[in-house]
Amino acid sequence: MSKAVNQLSLTKIAITLVVTAIAIRLFTLGFFPLMDTTEARYGEMARIMAETGNWITPMFDYNVPFWGKPPLFTWMSAAGISVFGLNEFAVRLPHLLAGGLILSIVGLLAYKIMPSRISSERKQEAWLAAGILATTATFIVVAGAVMTDTALTLGITLSMAAFWLNYKNKSTFWGHLFFIGLTIGMLAKGPLAVVLIGMSLFIWALFNKTWMSMFRSLPWKTGIPLFLATSLPWYVIAEYSSPGFLNYFIIGEHIKRFLVSGWQGDLYGTAHKEIKGTIWVFAIASALPWTPIFIYQWVKSLQVTIKTKRETKTQQDDDTTELSYTSFLWAWLLAPLLLFTFSGNILSSYVMPSLPAFALLMVTYQRNNPLSSKVYKTGFIAPALILIIAILLRTEVTSKQSExxxxxxxxxxxxxxxxxxxxxxxxxxxxxxxxxxxxxxxxxxxxxxxxxxxxxxxxxxxxxxxxxxxxxxxxxxxxxxxxxxxxxxxxx
Missing domain, CATH: 3.40.50 (Rossmann fold)
Structure with a gap:
């Protein structure tokens, strides 16, 4: 009886976390101004796009093309301006909607991962995964901001979730959604998205020795043409409209930006210069307030795994499936962190593609080592803080600047x-x-x-x-x- 009560209580807490985070973020979209530099820069690019009707090449200024990023983030905010007019709510709303899609995909994957479990338990895990993700520090901030990272995370999350669902239950639908996720990533941040997804799958296949089954699971013959047909046209048109774009974007933004600390070739600002390895510090901070709980659960999981291996040498099918799934999530979480370990030109928002896997891992650990539902009330810290920060930004108390x-x-x-x-x-x-x-x-x-x-x-x-x-x-x-x-x- 107590287990059922705790389960019901945890479900209610999880749902409340999701609703509270989304409601507060929705309320704060138009509550404070666009701040310099990132949000205001990208917001201005969207304004120029909506004003000029040039939906091909984002503009850094009138008649100055922006080669630093693909156009998806600009399309999103420019579409918001076209519908709601020129204001903060309009340019931020599409990014929050993309964040909502990420939460939905994560919840769906958590729901489908263990079909043998009863429906109420699967629903609880779906809501809990979404609730944890929605209340991580970086997600709740970035998902409602005019930045590229939410669209990139949407593409990666869709591809990774679609891959797993297709891998476990052969599905043309999910197989092709994997390639649609690649397209979203390519239009959000370019080849970096393909690298991160490929790196995640490589690490997972290396750990599980599933190379052949991984490759055979995807519909390459129809998926590759779908990917090229939906992503390549913009790149071709962009280079034709603004010659030199591909050279700057591929070589500069994808090689020199990450390998050359303090890179001086940035045409649109100053490169960020951090100590190599700082991405791990960002990761710890980005996952707050959940980081201590995650570490505790991870350590407990290791202890249980070691004890189980000592007691038995046989594994049930469910155990094998869960081990494979857990390693899949770890590969997804670690890929961005490993890639950016040797980069000094990074931001804390670069951790965001790892956060969906982080939330799903926490749910997996909760399933195997249940904590009291009261522990998960920790998540309410993030919405409360974002509301306080929004008030401070509106009243110009912080060092952040807006004109x-x-x-x-x-x-x-x-x-x-x-x-x-x-x-x-x-x-x-x-x-x-x-x-x-x-x-x-x-x-x-x-x-x-x-x-x-x-x-x-x-x-x-x-x-x-x-x-x-x-x-x-x-x-x-x-x-x-x-x-x-x-x-x-x-x-x-």
Whole structure:
């Protein structure tokens, strides 16, 4: 009776985790501005795409093609703008929907993995897998952000889940979905997706010695043409529309970016420089608040496995299947971490493709070594923190920067005036000014002398700037932000 009560309680907790995480993330989509640099940059690219109607080549700026990533993330946010208008909710919603698809795939795989178990147990594991994933630190943040990682994770998750379901129960449907997942990955982040999926399957096959059965399980004759027909056309058209794209994207973004720490060839910013191996630190942080529980369950699982091997030399079919499945999840989890171990140019979001496997492993360990349902209330930490962070970002308490406040003041008074950023124009300024803001490498006092019409300037906030503005009779301070000020100057 107590087991049934605990099972029911755990199911309720898991469902509540999923609903709470999605609800809070949905609420916060439009609650705070796009922050510089990543979200504002990608949001501005989506805005330009929606405005110009150029759905082939993402644009870093007007008439400046962006070769750094394929277009899927831009298509997603540009589609949101086309439907809901130009706002934060519109550019973020498609990425949250992609996150919802990832949760659904993970839940489905958890449900189908042990068909011999009763339905209520399988439903519990489905909800628990989704609940754990939804409340990991990186997933709950990135799944509602304008970034490339959610689309990449969707492609990898679909391919990995489809592979396993096809491998265990030969299915044309799942076999072809494996290749659709490859396409999503190729359009989200390029060959990196194929490498990560291939690396995961390689590690798994190496551990289990299942090379032939792995290759025979997939419908290569129809799957490869499906993959090429759905992914290759954009690459061909993109190179035709913007010659040089393939060389930069394949050689620069996929080789030099990851092997050359502090790579200087980045056309669109500064390469991230981390100590090699930092990806493992990111992994521990990305899986919080679940990391300690996962480590505990993993150690317990090792102890049980060692004890079982000592007591018996025979394995039941279910045991063999579960061992193969567990090693499959470990291969999926480890592949991104191993690949990025020797890279210094990384972000914490690079861990995200590992998180679905992490959640599924936790469910597997819970099945074999059940913990009290109360332990899983730990997951409510993540939604609570994301709400607090959203409030802090909205009130501009954090060090994160956005030009939304200055641009709102400017747009309310703009009329036909120009808008010039002195020395540096953040991406959020481009987004919130709808592309009106321009950048000039010039001193404010020199720029003021050159204007022929009323002009707004945005420049660095400092005591020297305040003194300078007071010394310019045709200029007045309009608004101050944390790092910059908005100045209005009339033409002489």
């Amino acid at each position: 939304k406040g200055l641009m709102q003041t400017w747009s309310a008074q703009a009329q036909n005036s120009e808008l010039i950023y002195i020395n540096k124009r953040p991406f959020s300024a481009q987004f919130y000014s709808r592309g009106v803001a321009v950048e000039r490498k010039i001193k404010l006092e020199v720029a003021v002398k050159e204007i022929t019409k009323d002009t707004y300037f945005v420049t660095r906030k400092s005591n020297e700037t305040t003194f300078l503005i007071k010394s310019l009779p045709q200029c007045k301070l309009v608004k101050e932000a944390k790092k910059r000020v908005l100045v209005f100057c009339t033409a002489s």
